[in-house]
C-alpha cells in the first residue's frame with residue numbers, strides 16, 4: 001500500500017504549557033500533543049490501548065511518560081509503549097519544531 | 107461479555123483470576139462463590155497464626171476492595187450446591203442461580219477426618235481454615251492437653267502452634283518415622299530429637315481407634331488398647347479433595363476432579379484447578395504447582411496459546427521456628443540411584459542428594475538448607491552433574507553467606523518456589539520499575555506473597571541490586587508510592603521541617619527516584635501541602651487527576667458528567683428549568699438523579715463544559731472530588747409529622763460551610779430529623795440525627811465498598827455545637843489521615859476512643875476549628891473561574907481542530 005506522509009502545522013511551540021496534554025483533531029484522527037519538562041514535544045494517538053479505551057490528553061505527565069487518566073496505565077511518550085505490568089502500544093507520530101511552529105508528520 | 111463463574115474463593119482459584127485479569131482485563135464478567143465468610147486469605151499462614159507470629163488481618167491477600175476494583179461479584183459465606191451442566195448455571199445454598207459461559211471449580215480440599223467412633227465430638231477438629239484456628243486458640247484457654255494425630259507437615263506445624271498457645275502436646279503417628287513422605291529415617295530422627303527438645307511428645311506407631319468422651323472429647327484409645335487424655339484433638343492425617351458437587355453433576359471424578367493438561371474436566375467449558383483437581387493421577391497439596399496450573403488455565407480460558415501443564419516436582423519446607431529442613435523429589439535410594447551424603451552430627455547437619463543417570467532426582471537437607479534453591483534448580487532443569495564433585499554440589503560456593511551468595515546466583519534460579527519467580531525476574535523488575543522496597547517487589551512479581559519464606563532472599567537480592575542506594579529500614583516499610591521510600595508521616599514531617607512549598611520542590615528535595623512523580627504521589631503531595639499551608643498554598647492543578655483537574659467526572663467514552671450543587675438536596679423550579687434547558691440545548695444523552703439527592707447530566711463534551719456551566723449558572727457540586735460531596739437531608743420538622751428538628755436547614759448550613767474543602771478522600775454527610783433516619787445518616791462519613799432537644803452526631807459510616815455502620819460520637823444540644831464538633835472532627839481527619847483513606851478506615855485505625863479524647867479538649871477543638879476556617883478562606887467556585895479565565899479555558903477545555911490542507 002502506498003503511504004503518503006503529510007507534514008501538518010498544529011500549534012505554536014510557545015503557546016504550549018509544560019506537562020500538559022492537548023487534544024488535536026487532524027481530519028478524522030485525534031492526536032494528543034504533550035510538551036514535557038525538558039521542552040520536548042511528543043504526539044501520540046489520543047487513545048489508550050486499554051481494552052476500555054479512554055483519552056490520553058487528560059493524563060498526568062511525569063518525565064517522558066503519561067498516565068492514562070481512566071485506568072492509570074503508564075505510557076511512554078517516546079515510543080508509545082505501555083509500561084509493565086500492563087502491555088500494549090500507542091501509535092506515535094513524528095514531531096518537528098521549526099521557528100516556534102510545531103509540525104506533525106502523518 | 108462472557109460470564110465466568112468460579113466456585114471456591116481460595117488461593118489457587120484467585121491466583122487464576124489474577125492471571126486472567128492480567129491477560130484480558132475486560133473479557134469476562136466474573137462471579138465468585140466462597141463458602142468461607144472472608145475474602146481470599148493466605149491459608150499457608152494459618153500455621154503462623156497458630157504459632158502467634160501474625161494476625162488474621164495480616165493474612166488477607168485480596169481485600170474486598172480488590173474484588174470491587176476488578177468488578178468481581180463476590181458472594182462470601184455462600185456455597186454452591188448444584189452445577190447444572192445442561193442449563194449452564196450454578197445454584198447456591200441461598201437459592202441464588204448464576205449462569206455461566208465458563209466455570210472454574212476451585213473448591214480446594216478439607217481435612218481428612220478419621221472415620222472412627224467419636225470423631226464428631228466437640229473438641230475434635232481438622233486444620234484447614236480460619237475457623238479451625240479460632241477453635242484451637244479458644245480451646246487452649248480452657249484445656250491444657252492437646253493431641254495431634256498425624257506427624258506430617260501440617261500436624262507438626264499445628265503441634266508447634268499448640269505448644270506456643272501453652273498446651274501440652276502429644277503427637278500420635280502411625281508410622282515409625284515423622285514426615286516419612288518427605289524425609290528419610292536419618293533426617294526424620296534428627297527432626298524428632300529437635301522437636302522433643304522443644305517440648306513435643308511423640309507416640310509413634312500408634313493407631314487411633316476411638317475418641318473418648320461424652321459430648322466433649324476426653325481422650326483417645328489406640329489399637330493396642332492403651333488410652334491417653336485429651337481436651338483437644340487435631341486431625342492432620344491428610345486432605346480430601348472437595349469433589350462432591352462436581353461428582354453429583356456428572357463430571358468425571360477419581361480422587362480429585364480429573365483434568366487434562368489444560369485443566370479441562372470431562373465436560374466442556376468446565377475447568378478445575380487447585381487441590382480439588384487431579385492431574386495425571388496426582389492431587390497436589392502445595393501452592394507452587396497449583397499456581398502453575400492457574401497460569402495454564404488462565405491462558406486457556408482467555409483463548410491464548412500456552413504450553414500444556416505437565417505436572418510439577420515440589421519442594422517441601424517445615425514452618426517451625428528453629429528447624430531448617432528441605433526436601434524435594436525422591437527420598438529413598440533404590441538400585442538405580444547413587445547417593446551423596448554428608449552427616450555432621452556435631453552441627454546437626456545432614457544432606458543427601460540422590461542421583462540417577464547424571465541427574466539429581468532427590469534432595470533431603472536438614473540443619474542447613476542454603477543450597478536448596480540451587481539443588482532444586484538442578485533437579486527441575488535436569489542439569490548434568492557428572493562433571494561436578496560432591497563437594498561443589500554440597501557447598502555453597504562462597505562459604506560466608508550474605509550477598510555473596512546472591513551475586514553468584516544464576517539468573518534462572520528460582521527464588522520464590524511458591525510463585526515460580528526467578529532471580530532474573532526480580533532483578534529485572536527492580537531495574538525496570540525502579541523498585542526499592544520488599545513490598546513493591548512482592549507486588550510486581552508475586553515473590554513472597556505465599557508462604558513468605560523467600561522474603562529474606564528477596565531482600566538480599568534487592569540490597570545487592572540496588573547497591574549503595576539500598577536502605578534496609580526503608581525497604582521494609584510502606585512508602586507512599588514507588589517513587590520514594592518515605593512514608594506519609596515522613597513526607598509530612600519533611601515538608602514542615604524543610605518548609606517545602608511546591609509539589610516539585612518536595613520531590614526534588616526529598617530525592618524522588620522518579621523526578622516528576624506518579625499518579626499516586628503527586629495528588630497526595632498536593633493535598634498535604636494544601637493541608638499544611640492552608641490558604642497560603644496555591645493548588646497545583648496539574649498534579650490532580652483528570653476529574654479534579656477538569657472539575658467534572660470523566661466517563662469511559664471521554665465525555666464528562668456535570669452535577670451542580672443542590673444544597674441539602676433542595677432545589678427550585680427556576681433551577682430545574684435551567685437544568686432542563688441545558689440538557690436540551692447540549693443534547694445531553696442522560697439526565698439522572700444521583701444517590702446524593704441531585705441531578706447529573708451525563709455525556710457532556712469537554713469543550714462544551716464551560717458553556718454548560720455558564721448556562722447553568724450554579725456552583726459546582728464537586729461530584730468528582732476528594733472533598734465534601736453531598737449533605738443528604740430528610741424533609742424534617744418543616745413537613746414531616748415525626749420530625750423533631752429542622753434537618754434541611756442544618757444540611758444546607760453544613761454544605762454551605764464545608765463545600766469545596768479538600769479532604770483526603772470524599773466525605774458524605776446525612777441529616778435526619780428523627781431516628782427513623784430517612785437520609786441514611788448511619789452510613790455517612792458524618793451523620794446527624796435529630797432527637798428531642800438536640801442532635802446525635804455519628805461518624806465513620808460507609809455505604810460503599812467497606813460497608814460500615816457509623817459510631818455515635820456525641821450528643822449535643824445546639825446547631826452551633828454541631829458545627830463546632832463537625833469542624834474539629836473533619837480537620838483532625840484532614841490532618842492525620844493518609845491520602846485516599848476514607849473516614850471509616852481512618853476511624854478504625856485511630857480508634858473511636860482516641861478521637862473522642864482528642865475532641866474532648868476545648869482548646870484542641872478551638873485550634874482545629876481555627877485551622878479549618880483559615881483553610882476554607884481560599885476556595886472559589888471552579889466553574890465560575892473557568893468561565894471567566896481564558897487561559898484556563900484554553901489549557902483545559904479547548905479542542906483544537908485542524909483540517910488537512912490548510
Ligand SMILES: Cc1cc2nc3c(=O)[nH]c(=O)nc-3n(C[C@H](O)[C@H](O)[C@H](O)COP(=O)(O)OP(=O)(O)OC[C@H]3O[C@@H](n4cnc5c(N)ncnc54)[C@H](O)[C@@H]3O)c2cc1C
Pocket residue numbers: 113114115116117118119120139140141142149150151152153184185186187212213214215233234235260348351379380381382390391392393394396423425524557
Ligand atoms: C495450615 C496449612 C499450612 C500450609 N502450609 C503450606 C506451605 O507451607 N506451603 C504450601 O505450598 N502450601 C501449604 N498449605 C497448602 C495450601 O494452603 C493449599 O495448597 C492451597 O490453599 C490450596 O488452594 P485451593 O484454592 O486449591 O484451595 P483452598 O485455598 O482451600 O480454597 C478453596 C475454597 O473453596 C471453598 N469451597 C469449597 N467448596 C465450596 C462450594 N461448594 N462453594 C463455594 N466455596 C467452596 C472453601 O471453603 C475454600 O475457601 C498449607 C495448608 C494449610 C491448611
Ligand code: SF4
Pocket residue numbers: 740741742743746747748749750753778779780781782783784785
Ligand atoms: S427521618 Fe424522621 S423526620 Fe426525617 S423524614 Fe424520616 S421520619 Fe420524618
Ligand code: FES
Pocket residue numbers: 521522523524525553554555556557558559560561
Ligand atoms: S517461596 Fe513461598 S512465598 Fe516465596
